[in-house]
Amino acid sequence: MKFLGNxxxxxxxxxxTSIEYLISSLLLMVTIIGIPFGLQTLKLALLALWPFGSKVTDNGNSGGCLRLIMNIIWIFLGGIWICLTHLGFGLLLCITIIGIPFGRQHFKMAALALAPFGKNIQ
Structure with missing residues:
Protein backbone atom coordinates (compact mmCIF):
# COMPACT_ATOMS: atom_id res chain seq x y z
CA MET A 1 0.00 0.00 0.00
CA LYS A 2 2.89 2.38 0.72
CA PHE A 3 4.23 1.91 -2.80
CA LEU A 4 0.81 2.56 -4.35
CA GLY A 5 0.27 5.62 -2.14
CA ASN A 6 3.69 7.00 -3.10
CA THR A 17 6.63 19.76 -5.16
CA SER A 18 9.93 17.95 -4.77
CA ILE A 19 11.45 19.78 -7.76
CA GLU A 20 10.28 23.13 -6.33
CA TYR A 21 11.96 22.35 -3.01
CA LEU A 22 15.09 21.21 -4.82
CA ILE A 23 15.29 24.43 -6.87
CA SER A 24 14.76 26.57 -3.76
CA SER A 25 17.44 24.54 -1.98
CA LEU A 26 19.93 25.18 -4.75
CA LEU A 27 19.10 28.89 -4.77
CA LEU A 28 19.59 29.08 -1.01
CA MET A 29 22.95 27.31 -1.24
CA VAL A 30 24.35 29.98 -3.58
CA THR A 31 25.42 32.01 -0.56
CA ILE A 32 27.36 30.72 2.41
CA ILE A 33 24.72 31.99 4.83
CA GLY A 34 21.97 30.12 2.95
CA ILE A 35 23.65 26.69 3.03
CA PRO A 36 22.05 25.51 6.32
CA PHE A 37 18.62 26.60 5.07
CA GLY A 38 19.23 24.93 1.72
CA LEU A 39 20.00 21.67 3.50
CA GLN A 40 16.68 21.90 5.33
CA THR A 41 14.76 22.38 2.08
CA LEU A 42 16.54 19.27 0.79
CA LYS A 43 14.88 17.39 3.68
CA LEU A 44 11.52 18.71 2.52
CA ALA A 45 12.33 17.70 -1.08
CA LEU A 46 13.10 14.13 0.02
CA LEU A 47 9.92 13.91 2.07
CA ALA A 48 7.86 15.37 -0.78
CA LEU A 49 9.26 12.74 -3.12
CA TRP A 50 8.39 9.64 -1.06
CA PRO A 51 6.22 10.50 2.01
CA PHE A 52 4.38 7.23 2.64
CA GLY A 53 6.48 5.06 4.94
CA SER A 54 8.83 7.91 5.84
CA LYS A 55 9.11 9.03 9.45
CA VAL A 56 10.32 12.37 10.78
CA THR A 57 12.34 11.86 13.95
CA ASP A 58 13.97 14.26 16.38
CA ASN A 59 17.75 14.26 16.86
CA GLY A 60 17.36 14.87 20.58
CA ASN A 61 19.56 17.66 21.94
CA SER A 62 21.92 17.88 18.97
CA GLY A 63 22.61 21.52 18.19
CA GLY A 64 21.19 22.85 21.46
CA CYS A 65 20.59 26.58 21.42
CA LEU A 66 21.79 26.95 17.83
CA ARG A 67 19.01 24.62 16.64
CA LEU A 68 16.41 26.80 18.37
CA ILE A 69 17.83 30.01 16.88
CA MET A 70 18.00 28.52 13.38
CA ASN A 71 14.40 27.27 13.62
CA ILE A 72 13.24 30.75 14.69
CA ILE A 73 15.09 32.34 11.75
CA TRP A 74 13.61 29.66 9.46
CA ILE A 75 10.07 30.46 10.63
CA PHE A 76 10.50 34.17 9.92
CA LEU A 77 12.16 33.61 6.54
CA GLY A 78 9.28 31.59 5.14
CA GLY A 79 8.82 28.41 7.15
CA ILE A 80 5.48 29.61 8.48
CA TRP A 81 4.14 30.05 4.95
CA ILE A 82 5.36 26.62 3.87
CA CYS A 83 3.73 25.13 6.97
CA LEU A 84 0.43 26.94 6.36
CA THR A 85 0.40 25.80 2.73
CA HIS A 86 0.81 22.15 3.74
CA LEU A 87 -1.83 22.55 6.46
CA GLY A 88 -4.25 24.03 3.94
CA PHE A 89 -3.70 21.22 1.45
CA GLY A 90 -3.97 18.67 4.26
CA LEU A 91 -7.32 20.07 5.41
CA LEU A 92 -8.58 20.26 1.84
CA LEU A 93 -7.64 16.63 1.19
CA CYS A 94 -9.13 15.41 4.46
CA ILE A 95 -12.59 16.60 3.40
CA THR A 96 -13.02 13.36 1.46
CA ILE A 97 -12.40 9.89 2.83
CA ILE A 98 -10.17 9.01 -0.11
CA GLY A 99 -7.94 12.05 0.50
CA ILE A 100 -7.31 11.42 4.21
CA PRO A 101 -4.04 9.45 3.73
CA PHE A 102 -2.71 12.18 1.46
CA GLY A 103 -3.83 14.89 3.88
CA ARG A 104 -1.94 13.12 6.68
CA GLN A 105 1.22 13.27 4.58
CA HIS A 106 0.76 17.02 4.17
CA PHE A 107 0.39 17.33 7.94
CA LYS A 108 3.68 15.44 8.34
CA MET A 109 5.33 17.83 5.90
CA ALA A 110 3.81 20.83 7.71
CA ALA A 111 5.40 19.73 10.99
CA LEU A 112 8.78 19.40 9.30
CA ALA A 113 8.34 22.72 7.47
CA LEU A 114 7.71 24.57 10.73
CA ALA A 115 10.92 23.50 12.47
CA PRO A 116 13.26 21.42 10.27
CA PHE A 117 16.51 21.93 12.19
CA GLY A 118 17.24 18.96 14.42
CA LYS A 119 14.96 16.57 12.51
CA ASN A 120 15.82 13.48 10.45
CA ILE A 121 13.82 11.61 7.83
CA GLN A 122 13.86 7.83 8.03
Whole structure:
Protein backbone atom coordinates (compact mmCIF):
# COMPACT_ATOMS: atom_id res chain seq x y z
CA MET A 1 0.00 0.00 0.00
CA LYS A 2 2.89 2.38 0.72
CA PHE A 3 4.23 1.91 -2.80
CA LEU A 4 0.81 2.56 -4.35
CA GLY A 5 0.27 5.62 -2.14
CA ASN A 6 3.69 7.00 -3.10
CA UNK A 7 3.03 6.34 -6.78
CA UNK A 8 -0.30 8.20 -6.66
CA UNK A 9 1.39 10.97 -4.64
CA UNK A 10 4.12 11.35 -7.29
CA UNK A 11 1.65 11.46 -10.16
CA UNK A 12 -0.58 14.09 -8.54
CA UNK A 13 1.99 16.65 -7.48
CA UNK A 14 4.75 14.97 -5.51
CA UNK A 15 7.32 15.31 -8.29
CA UNK A 16 6.48 18.97 -8.88
CA THR A 17 6.63 19.76 -5.16
CA SER A 18 9.93 17.95 -4.77
CA ILE A 19 11.45 19.78 -7.76
CA GLU A 20 10.28 23.13 -6.33
CA TYR A 21 11.96 22.35 -3.01
CA LEU A 22 15.09 21.21 -4.82
CA ILE A 23 15.29 24.43 -6.87
CA SER A 24 14.76 26.57 -3.76
CA SER A 25 17.44 24.54 -1.98
CA LEU A 26 19.93 25.18 -4.75
CA LEU A 27 19.10 28.89 -4.77
CA LEU A 28 19.59 29.08 -1.01
CA MET A 29 22.95 27.31 -1.24
CA VAL A 30 24.35 29.98 -3.58
CA THR A 31 25.42 32.01 -0.56
CA ILE A 32 27.36 30.72 2.41
CA ILE A 33 24.72 31.99 4.83
CA GLY A 34 21.97 30.12 2.95
CA ILE A 35 23.65 26.69 3.03
CA PRO A 36 22.05 25.51 6.32
CA PHE A 37 18.62 26.60 5.07
CA GLY A 38 19.23 24.93 1.72
CA LEU A 39 20.00 21.67 3.50
CA GLN A 40 16.68 21.90 5.33
CA THR A 41 14.76 22.38 2.08
CA LEU A 42 16.54 19.27 0.79
CA LYS A 43 14.88 17.39 3.68
CA LEU A 44 11.52 18.71 2.52
CA ALA A 45 12.33 17.70 -1.08
CA LEU A 46 13.10 14.13 0.02
CA LEU A 47 9.92 13.91 2.07
CA ALA A 48 7.86 15.37 -0.78
CA LEU A 49 9.26 12.74 -3.12
CA TRP A 50 8.39 9.64 -1.06
CA PRO A 51 6.22 10.50 2.01
CA PHE A 52 4.38 7.23 2.64
CA GLY A 53 6.48 5.06 4.94
CA SER A 54 8.83 7.91 5.84
CA LYS A 55 9.11 9.03 9.45
CA VAL A 56 10.32 12.37 10.78
CA THR A 57 12.34 11.86 13.95
CA ASP A 58 13.97 14.26 16.38
CA ASN A 59 17.75 14.26 16.86
CA GLY A 60 17.36 14.87 20.58
CA ASN A 61 19.56 17.66 21.94
CA SER A 62 21.92 17.88 18.97
CA GLY A 63 22.61 21.52 18.19
CA GLY A 64 21.19 22.85 21.46
CA CYS A 65 20.59 26.58 21.42
CA LEU A 66 21.79 26.95 17.83
CA ARG A 67 19.01 24.62 16.64
CA LEU A 68 16.41 26.80 18.37
CA ILE A 69 17.83 30.01 16.88
CA MET A 70 18.00 28.52 13.38
CA ASN A 71 14.40 27.27 13.62
CA ILE A 72 13.24 30.75 14.69
CA ILE A 73 15.09 32.34 11.75
CA TRP A 74 13.61 29.66 9.46
CA ILE A 75 10.07 30.46 10.63
CA PHE A 76 10.50 34.17 9.92
CA LEU A 77 12.16 33.61 6.54
CA GLY A 78 9.28 31.59 5.14
CA GLY A 79 8.82 28.41 7.15
CA ILE A 80 5.48 29.61 8.48
CA TRP A 81 4.14 30.05 4.95
CA ILE A 82 5.36 26.62 3.87
CA CYS A 83 3.73 25.13 6.97
CA LEU A 84 0.43 26.94 6.36
CA THR A 85 0.40 25.80 2.73
CA HIS A 86 0.81 22.15 3.74
CA LEU A 87 -1.83 22.55 6.46
CA GLY A 88 -4.25 24.03 3.94
CA PHE A 89 -3.70 21.22 1.45
CA GLY A 90 -3.97 18.67 4.26
CA LEU A 91 -7.32 20.07 5.41
CA LEU A 92 -8.58 20.26 1.84
CA LEU A 93 -7.64 16.63 1.19
CA CYS A 94 -9.13 15.41 4.46
CA ILE A 95 -12.59 16.60 3.40
CA THR A 96 -13.02 13.36 1.46
CA ILE A 97 -12.40 9.89 2.83
CA ILE A 98 -10.17 9.01 -0.11
CA GLY A 99 -7.94 12.05 0.50
CA ILE A 100 -7.31 11.42 4.21
CA PRO A 101 -4.04 9.45 3.73
CA PHE A 102 -2.71 12.18 1.46
CA GLY A 103 -3.83 14.89 3.88
CA ARG A 104 -1.94 13.12 6.68
CA GLN A 105 1.22 13.27 4.58
CA HIS A 106 0.76 17.02 4.17
CA PHE A 107 0.39 17.33 7.94
CA LYS A 108 3.68 15.44 8.34
CA MET A 109 5.33 17.83 5.90
CA ALA A 110 3.81 20.83 7.71
CA ALA A 111 5.40 19.73 10.99
CA LEU A 112 8.78 19.40 9.30
CA ALA A 113 8.34 22.72 7.47
CA LEU A 114 7.71 24.57 10.73
CA ALA A 115 10.92 23.50 12.47
CA PRO A 116 13.26 21.42 10.27
CA PHE A 117 16.51 21.93 12.19
CA GLY A 118 17.24 18.96 14.42
CA LYS A 119 14.96 16.57 12.51
CA ASN A 120 15.82 13.48 10.45
CA ILE A 121 13.82 11.61 7.83
CA GLN A 122 13.86 7.83 8.03
Missing amino acids: LIWLLFGGIV
